[in-house]
Amino acid sequence: MDDLINASREFFHLPLEEKQKCSNLIDGKHFQVEGYGNDPVASKDQTLDWLDRLHLRVEPEDERNLVHWPEHPNSFRALLHEYTLTCKRIKDRILRAMAKALGLNEDYIVTQFSNKAPSFARFNYYPPCPRPDLVFGVKPHSDSGVLTILLMDKDVGGLQVLRDGVWHNVPSSPHRLLINIGDYMEIMSNGIFKSPVHRAVTNAGKERISLAMFHGLDPEKEIEPAAALLHEKQPARYRKMKAKEYLAGFYEHFCRGTRFIDSVKI
Ligand SMILES: O=C(O)CCC(=O)C(=O)O
Numbered sequence: 001m002d003d004l005i006n007a008s009r010e011f012f013h014l015p016l017e018e019k020q021k022c023s024n025l026i027d028g029k030h031f032q033v034e035g036y037g038n039d040p041v042a043s044k045d046q047t048l049d050w051l052d053r054l055h056l057r058v059e060p061e062d063e064r065n066l067v068h069w070p071e072h073p074n075s076f077r078a079l080l081h082e083y084t085l086t087c088k089r090i091k092d093r094i095l096r097a098m099a100k101a102l103g104l105n106e107d108y109i110v111t112q113f114s115n116k117a118p119s120f121a122r123f124n125y126y127p128p129c130p131r132p133d134l135v136f137g138v139k140p141h142s143d144s145g146v147l148t149i150l151l152m153d154k155d156v157g158g159l160q161v162l163r164d165g166v167w168h169n170v171p172s173s174p175h176r177l178l179i180n181i182g183d184y185m186e187i188m189s190n191g192i193f194k195s196p197v198h199r200a201v202t203n204a205g206k207e208r209i210s211l212a213m214f215h216g217l218d219p220e221k222e223i224e225p226a227a228a229l230l231h232e233k234q235p236a237r238y239r240k241m242k243a244k245e246y247l248a249g250f251y252e253h254f255c256r257g258t259r260f261i262d263s264v265k266i
Pocket residue numbers: 122124138143150152158159198199200209210212
């Protein structure tokens with residue numbers, strides 16, 4: 001884990017021209033999800049976050065766009081490949097345990113993932129910020145997918161989670177993985193599991209790096225509450241929707257700082 005984070009740190013410390021070889025802007029203008037950069041700018045009054053990102057599709061393996069994968073340092077690609085496989089194993093174990101906790105067939109959630117289900121690795125690099133009181137590292141949001149495995153900076157804190165209207169610091173500590181429930185899981189569990197709202201704050205003194213591994217579903221897959229959880233007294237609390245439609249709504253809301261899941265609740 002340290003090797004991968006250190007390799008990404010080396011990438012983020014490269015001169016801008018070098019990093020822009022992996023840019024998320026086509027022709028310097030048109031935003032695409034993958035690559036190095038920041039959020040798309042949808043409106044003039046949009047608040048940007050204080051971070052640089054490197055966002056890469058890691059699954060399905062045959063859909064990787066290696067043009068966006070840094071060549072420097074040259075260990076980066078192999079380290080990310082290995083870490084992806086480890087996360088996949090962890091994800092499947094957790095999802096089996098969560099299905100059991102819901103009283104579902106142990107494989108119910110795991111089998112929602114087809115061989116077209118995408119996973120994305122997002123390296124978040126937060127430089128020291130001269131005015132932490134004015135800007136977030138990442139604005140409040142919940143993650144869209146089924147499950148996120150977040151590797152936090154081992155020395156520098158900054159992640160906060162909202163609970164009952166109060167923001168709580170998540171302590172940083174070496175080699176700790178934080179498992180974040182995403183919106184798809186909230187929908188599939190019919191709201192029994194909730195996708196938590198979280199944010200990252202900045203600090204003036206130290207840079208910070210985190211790595212989020214997002215596990216999504218096939219864009220054509222319909223996301224809906226598991227039928228086995230529904231009965232007369234417990235009807236579906238979320239509208240059924242294709243993953244690709246959910247994601248389109250999600251990104252639009254994320255840029256505005258609002259939550260798309262609120263608009264799919266019945
Ligand atoms: O940097 C962090 O700790 C959180 C990052 C995050 O929430 C995300 O990438 O979705």
